[in-house]
Amino acid sequence: xxxxxxxxxxxxxxxxxxxxxxxxxxxxxxxxxxxxxxxxxxxxxxxxxxxxxxxxxxxxxxxxxxxxxxxxxxxxxxxxxxxxxxxxxxxxxxxxxxxxxxxxxxxxxxxxxxxxxxxxxxxxxxxxxxxxxxxxxxxxxxxxxxxxxxxxxxxxxxxxxxxxxxxxxxxxxxxxxxxxxxxxxxxxxxxxxxxxxxxxxxxxxxxxxxxxxxxxxxxxxxxxxxx
Numbered sequence: 554x555x556x557x558x559x560x561x562x563x564x565x566x567x568x569x570x571x572x573x574x575x576x577x578x579x580x581x582x583x584x585x586x587x588x589x590x591x592x593x594x595x596x597x598x599x600x601x602x603x604x605x606x607x608x609x610x611x612x613x614x615x616x617x618x619x620x621x622x623x624x625x626x627x628x629x630x631x632x633x634x635x636x637x638x639x640x641x642x643x644x645x646x647x648x649x650x651x652x653x654x655x656x657x658x659x660x661x662x663x664x665x666x667x668x669x670x671x672x673x674x675x676x677x678x679x680x681x682x683x684x685x686x687x688x689x690x691x692x693x694x695x696x697x698x699x700x701x702x703x704x705x706x707x708x709x710x711x712x713x714x715x716x717x718x719x720x721x722x723x724x725x726x727x728x729x730x731x732x733x734x735x736x737x738x739x740x741x742x743x744x745x746x747x748x749x750x751x752x753x754x755x756x757x758x759x760x761x762x763x764x765x766x767x768x769x770x771x772x773x774x775x776x777x778x779x780x
Contacts, residue, residue: 557715557735560749561589561686564714564734565596571732572682572712575601580707582674584608586685586697587667588753593714594684595761601682606674607762608683609663610697611656613649615642622692623649626657627700628664629673667758676704683728687743688713691720698727715746 558564575581581603585594591607598605610627614620615638623644624634632653639649681701688694694711701709708729716724716733717740725731737746744750 556748557737557746558748560747560751561592561753562596564686564747565593565684566600567734568593568684568712568714568732569597569600571734572597572601572710575603575680575682577602578680580678581680581682582606582676583682583684584701585758586610586683586693587663588755588758589687590685590713591758591761592753593686594682595764597682597684597712599766603682604674605762605764607667607758608697608701609660609667610693610700611660612692612696613652613656615639615644616648616652618642620692622696624653625696625700626653626660627697628660629676629704631700631703632657633696633699633703666755667762669759669763671762676701676706679706680708680710681706682710682712685713687746688716688720688724688733689740689743690717691723694720694724695727698724715743 583594583598583603583605585591585607587607587609595605608628610625612622613624615623621638622635623638626632683697685694698709710730710732711724711728712732714734716736718736721731721733721736
């Protein structure tokens with residue numbers, strides 16, 4: 554099977570070509586899902602001349618049914634609860650709180666690692682481009698979309714270079730738009746479509762986020778704490 558992309562930066566440049574309608578718009582912010590989504594998001598943000606940031610999301614897997622999300626916690630102090638799953642599986646408040654607190658600690662740890670003290674960006678009223686390096690099941694991206702709705706953005710565009718067909722259909726319904734370069738059939742996993750799918754390091758994420766080329770410019774989305 555031939556690969557589609559050389560590496561994540563190549564994939565990001567090709568994905569950005571599908572998002573040129575956003576070029577230069579002051580209401581756009583690009584959020585990468587760490588770690589692998591950040592190099593892709595970096596190329597998208599550069600191409601459309603939008604600020605780049607990171608969005609950390611942790612799915613709350615139900616005990617014994619980890620594939621089922623009973624909610625999610627994410628950057629900016631967001632907590633989303635899937636009441637139907639919690640009630641349906643009879644999950645106690647204590648169990649839910651213990652899992653939530655554990656995942657919130659992990660979100661905060663990653664926030665400290667990646668953000669280096671920068672405040673969380675303003676997302677209310679913005680057009681958010683949420684980027685990952687590929688989507689297989691779509692569960693993490695879907696959790697991120699639900700979490701981002703809490704910030705009341707104008708719209709959410711999910712974007713990845715490669716997606717499984719079922720995930721693309723699900724995300725197309727959940728988000729305002731869904732952009733991808735390829736939806737291969739059959740889908741053999743995200744990494745199979747890259748020549749180089751080396752794990753992205755925390756240091757690379759920090760370096761890309763701190764790149765001066767990614768600093769917000771006058772008239773473009775300013776960074777501010779989330780109210």
